[in-house]
Structures are given as structure tokens and as C-alpha cells.
Amino acid sequence: MNKISDFFSRTSRKRVLCQSFFFGAIATMGVISNTFSLGSKAYGQTPAPIANNTQINSYAQAVLAMEPARQNAFEEIKKLIGNGEIPKIVCNDSNSINGLPRKAQDIAVNYCNRSQKIVQDNGLSIDQFNKITIELQNNDILKQQVYNTLLRLQKSPDSP
Template sequence: MKKTSNFFFRPSRKRILCRSFFFGAIATAGVISNAFSLSSKADAQTPPPIVNNTEINSYAQAVLAMEPARQNAFEEIKKLIGNGEIPKIVCNDSNSINGLPRKAQDIAVNYCTHSQKIVEDNGLSIDQFNKITLELQNNNMLKRQVYNTLLRLQKTPESP
């Protein structure tokens, strides 16, 4: 007979997959945010951006669309580097890209270019995407909204 505690506290594979995908998506968003912030200015007087449901939906769609390309680029770079540690790659930091082998540089640049297009195709500017990504780091309510939107979008079958 199973223990009751195991029954209630054992995370399901689906739940673990959703959690890991969410955190992977947020990590992707962070990398993209760093990649496209050509000049970030801190302004203490500016209130945090207000994000509406349309922007949350666009943001989540962009993150979901970027994830397969991010995983693919990561795997390709990993194969090229071999057993070495893969450095943090930031698109607007030429040092992070220049430190890679030539083929890996091409993969990273292609990924960054493709991700920028995905963001714009989903109705957000790079600045909007970056602001949402930064806001996610400090706003638990927004984080929950984005998480729920990601889950909803993954469950909803795409219309032809």
C-alpha cells in the first residue's frame, strides 16, 4: 500500500516537465533580454512598466517560439565545444561570441537574429520584451501571469 504522503507529494512527470520548461523559457527570455539591450539606462523615477494581457500573451508566445531554437543552438554549440564548459553567450557582447569557435559564433549569431525576429513577429519591440523580462525578475504577480499563459498556450492546440 502506498503511503499517503508519497501520493500527495510525489511530483508528476507532467508537472516536472512544465516546471522545467517554464524555467527554461524564463532563462531564454533572460538571455534574449541581455542580448538585445544595446543600451540600458536605470531611471529611479520611472515606475515599473505596466504590462497588459495582450503583451503578456505576445511575450509568452515569443518565448515558446524561441525555445526550440535555443535548445537546438545550445546542442549544436555543445557538440562543437565538446566536453568543455559552454560559456554564457550574450548577443550584444562581442567578447562572449568571439570566444567561441567560428562555427559556434555563426550558430549564436543566427540564433540571436532569429530570436529578434520572433519577438517582433509576436508584436513586441525588443525594448518591450526586455522590460517584461526585467519586470519578471521582481514581480511575482507578473511571473504567475506569464507562467499561466505559457501553460495555457502549451495546452491549446494550434488552429490551422
């Protein structure tokens, strides 16, 4: 399988990869996120890290594996809807899916099911994946770790 980086010049590869992966990760969160509620927390002196290196690697592998399917689903739904704005699709929110035309609903449900399987096949629960995705929005250290892992996986000959 061709690597995404093969399609870009060396000068813009890093910038394009960064934008693509993080926009993809954020979009993926919107598509497969579960209701995420935080209960009361006991705060200690040092908060536990949201993810360890194994989880970060699994997260990055899942994002890379989901991205082509996400782009395909988005393009298919875009064709069906036409010039209209594509609404935010959240897998566990039936209202977000039910508001789509029937064929688009099928595409969204199929994508949600495939994404859930990809996440689980990469060793994470949906809750773990969603927690990391949410944390990426506010944690620059985690964002850099995921970014570096995505770059490393893209350079690796046996990447997904």
C-alpha cells in the first residue's frame, strides 16, 4: 500500500502530514465518540498520564487505518448530500445519523462499525480511544507524542 507521504514533496510532507493526521483524528473522534462523562476525580500531586507508549502507538495505528475509510465515507456522503453542509456524525447519537438520507445513513453506520473494529483490533477500547482523542485537544505533550508516532509509522516499511 502506498504511504500517504509518497504523494507529497519532501518540503511540504511534514506540514501536510501534521494537518492531515490531526484533522483526521479530530474528525474521527466526532464520528465514533461515545458519550463521555467524567465522574468526580481525586486529584493527587501528579496526575496519571492519559496514555502510555503502547496506547499511543495503538492509537496512531488505529488513526492511520481509519483515515482512508473516513475519507471514503465522507466523500460518498458528500456526493449524496450535494452542496449541502455535511452534519457532524456521531456513531452513538442516532439523531445525527437519522438526519441523513437513507443511503448516507448506511454509509455512516458501516463506517462506524468498521472504525470500532479497527480501534479494537489495534488493542484499544472505544473508551480509551475517545479519551486519548479528547485529551489531544488540550495536551500539547500528548499531541507531540502522537504526531511523532504517526510520522514514525509512516516511515516504517510495515506500517498499516
